[in-house]
Amino acid sequence: MKELFSIIIFLTTGLSLIAQDPVGPPPGAQQQIQQTPAIIIPLDTKNTSLVFRINNRDGRLYQAYFGPKLSNTDNLVQTRDAGHLAYATFGTDNLFEPAIRATHNDGNPSLELKYVSNEVENIRPDVTLTRIFLKNPEYPFVVTLFIRTFTNEDIIEQWTEIKHDEKKPVTIFNYASSMLHFDAEKYWLTQFHGDWAEEMRLQESELTAGIKILDTKLGTRAHMYQTPVFMLSLNEKSDENKGQVIAGTIGWSGNFRFLFEVDEKGSLRV
Structure with a gap:
């Protein structure tokens, strides 16, 4: 397992078929659309912000921002632009080099990863460790992204942990410690x-x-x-x-x- 340190630091074809009433709503009826606010995971050092965003439409984790430190992330919650896939996979709608490529125990070469949860641990006043858990919706295949921020030094350290509980061995062709x-x-x-x-x-x-x-x-x-x-x-x-x-x-x-x-x-x- 390798770690990437960075100073200052630092998609899968999805087809949804929704059943609809062919007749449509009764005349005069109003359709109410309720949208859940996006989940934002901000990581900050003294001068830099790295922000992840969970897209409510597909449940994926995106890198929404990386640059000079933000005073707030309200605009990232409201924007329709999800950003770039935080940990792109192979065999989906991502047409570029993936962060991870694996074949499941049944021979399926497609890997989808959706956001499950995240947790933050304060190691000491100026050091924070964030864990972001991603899981395949069809297979017991889990990827955990670790991001440790050193506030005063403007350093972000990243590494990845991959686990599976499939019935037979899976094949991992390549995986990245991080993707920016x-x-x-x-x-x-x-x-x-x-x-x-x-x-x-x-x-x-x-x-x-x-x-x-x-x-x-x-x-x-x-x-x-x-x-x-x-x-x-x-x-x-x-x-x-x-x-x-x-x-x-x-x-x-x-x-x-x-x-x-x-x-x-x-x-x-x-």
Whole structure:
């Protein structure tokens, strides 16, 4: 299990068939539509907010906001835009790289995850651990997202726990410690690579449409050629004095994979 730290930090085809009276309501009758307010899960550090939202229409968990700290989240409750899937799955209406891909014990390759509940634990005055529980509605397959915020340090730590109670083994092809979304005009990636005694050679590049992957499969020698650290600049290339920058790293060394995908609308998934 790997953890992603970030400084400053930091869909499934659904068809609903609703039975309706073919004749319609009696003349003069008024239809009353009652909508339950969306559930908001805000996570804050000193200068940053990461907000999740549960969409009442499909029960999924979305990343509704990530950016400078918010004074309140009222507008996120009312907006019709749910945001980006917080932990996208494979075999549904998500057409991009999923955070998790699994095949159930009966061979079904589709995985749907719906919000169940969440809980918050105050570890100490400046550290909070949030657990968000997601479950497949048809199979006993549960994913728990862990988000630990360090308020004073502006750090968000994320990892994932996957459990199942299906009758036979399931196959997990890949899973991510976390998934983050960004909406900016441009994205600049800073990565580090090298060799013994020169592991931190800096290289910068603009992320364009498609996928870029930083990874290694060298196990205990992972730091030899590819350093498990990245920095992401939003809107414009940053320098030593200015820029909007997110820094990310793996909590433990070993095999790792950072994937950056820019879609047709210019949104970035990490």
